[in-house]
Amino acid sequence: MGKILMKGNEAIGEAAIRAGCLNYFAYPITPQSEVAEYLSRRMPEVGGVFLQGESEIAVGNMLFGAAGCGARVFTTSSSPGISLMSEAISYISSAQCPVVFVNIVRGGPGLGGILPSQADYFQATKGGGHGDYRLLVMAPASVQEAVEMVMKAFPLAEKYRNPVMILGDGLIGQMMEPIEFPEHLRTEPSNKDDWATNGMDTRNSSKPNLVKSLFLNAELLEEHNVVLKAKYDRMKQEEVRYESYNVDTDYQALIVSFGTMSRVCRTVIDNLKAQGFETAMIRPQTLFPFPEAPIKKAASKESCQVVLSIELNMGQMVEDVDRSVQGKCPVHCYGKAGGDVPTPEEVIDVIKSFF
Amino acid sequence: MQREVMFAGFGGQGILLIGNILAHTAMEEGYEVAWVPSYGPEMRGGTAYCLVVISDRPIGSPIIRNPMHLVAMNHPSLEKFAPMVKPKGVVVINSSLIHIGSDRDDVDELLVPANDIAKDLGSIKVANIVALGAFVARSKIADFELIRQCVKEQFSSKEKLIPINMAALEEGKKVAQLK
DSSP: OOOEEEEHHHHHHHHHHHHTOOEEEEOOOTTSHHHHHHHHHHHHHTTOEEEEOSSHHHHHHHHHHHHHTTOOOEEEEOHHHHHHHHHHHHHHHHTTOOOEEEEEEBOOSTTOOSSBOOTTHHHHHHOSSSSSOOOEEEOOSSHHHHHHHHHHHHHHHHHHTSOEEEEEEHHHHHOEEEEOOOGGGOOOOOOOTTTSOOOTTTSSOOSOOOOOOOOOSHHHHHHHHHHHHHHHHHHHHHOOOEEEESTTSOOSEEEEOOHHHHHHHHHHHHHHHHTTOOEEEEEESEEESOOHHHHHHHHTSTTOOEEEEEESSSSSHHHHHHHHHTTSSOEEEEEOOSSOOOOHHHHHHHHHTTO | OEEEEEEEEETTSOHHHHHHHHHHHHHHTTOEEEEEEOOSSOOTTSEEEEEEEEESSOOOOOOOSSOSEEEEOSHHHHHHHGGGSOTTOEEEEETTTOOSOOOOSSSEEEEEOHHHHHHHHTOGGGHHHHHHHHHHHHHOOSOHHHHHHHHHHHTTTSGGGHHHHHHHHHHHHHHHHHO
16 A cells, blocks of 8 residues: 555544554544544444543543453543543553553643643653653654554553553644555554453453552552562663664764654754764654663764753753763753744754854 | 745635645655644634645655745735745745735746636635646646646545636646746
């Protein structure tokens, strides 16, 4: 099949279906309402379920219930909606249920705006809900990558029995690009008989399953947290994904950037190269686990004089970049948070100001 | 080689649609494309614009402040975007609604009375396709026959609209070839 031209939000909806997910609960919010609009039509066509909750709080708990029963399920929302779901995300993480969340981020805090933003980096990677939990967070830089990340998210969520979040932004949601749906990324939902409350009649075991997040006994809660931490440590070992750009040169500045902002940075690197000035980029594709070692290695290159975290916020990922670089090179941040994506020219001026 | 086209006008003029058709055509020709709409707190009848980026390499920043070409369907969009067009770009002006020029002597300005032509064809709704035909013929940004195919495909579920849209494309092309 050839490529088709599709809007990011619609492609995300179709990708979930192609991945084998037939349950979608959501509440509309700009700039991702087209996902719900698309799936309200498509889900019935493929025998799936589209259900609009009465609020994002309800949707979060509907996801918890469905995933606890063993259903493959996902939602999409945008920043304030994800805040409302965050209590459920904490419960879902503790109860170890696989759910895929897509956050098409808009500017914040509060109601903020509706233009592209990466201001939910902290919320996604450090928790927005309470307690010691982590989400596996992936950040696409194109519509095609959004499609592939959504398709990969379901088996990953099931592998770890943990929520996975795709952190997009308004531009990824609204833009149209040519895409294809890789057939090999379609997966069958995993067998959940050993833990899900999927009905005694349909599974072989006679042992009842219990899905819960309450552990009043200190020893049991400690044990539970140790189990969760082991999963997050395993993600750090097995799931780090990143892309490097122009790192084979004697670059003088290293850029760390993700999502939409990283595309601008790629143009910046090309334009500076044409001027005879070499820069390079590490683009994290997973934000948790974070590509700490590759960033440290790239920052340690002798020619590299500055590391710049370039973000659509006031400086969030820079804390992880700084932690990764471990003092090998000075780390600075350039960010814009209002929704205006910086042009390559603006970023070039920022880079040049360090030399 | 990268080319960018800004399509701009009122909501309801079919601005996003002609951007979509051009992006689709360029994709069929094997180019990388990105179609970036304006989205914001807009209302019916408010401004609408979209940017189409066409490149023979993966597209870096899809945010472009200085597009190569402009198709302006109403007065405010010409005023807003004409100063940003790169030198030597094509600026299509819907002269049925816009009574000023681009005020640029370094661009290829093309006046197209798109609404009047569309009315003569029988429906003002095809003014956008008239402008698209004129723009493609003038800029040669895409193969004209392929544009015809993509317009047909666009209206494949409303077949009775295909003849008038084909006529609109041809009329636009004629205007582009006048001078």
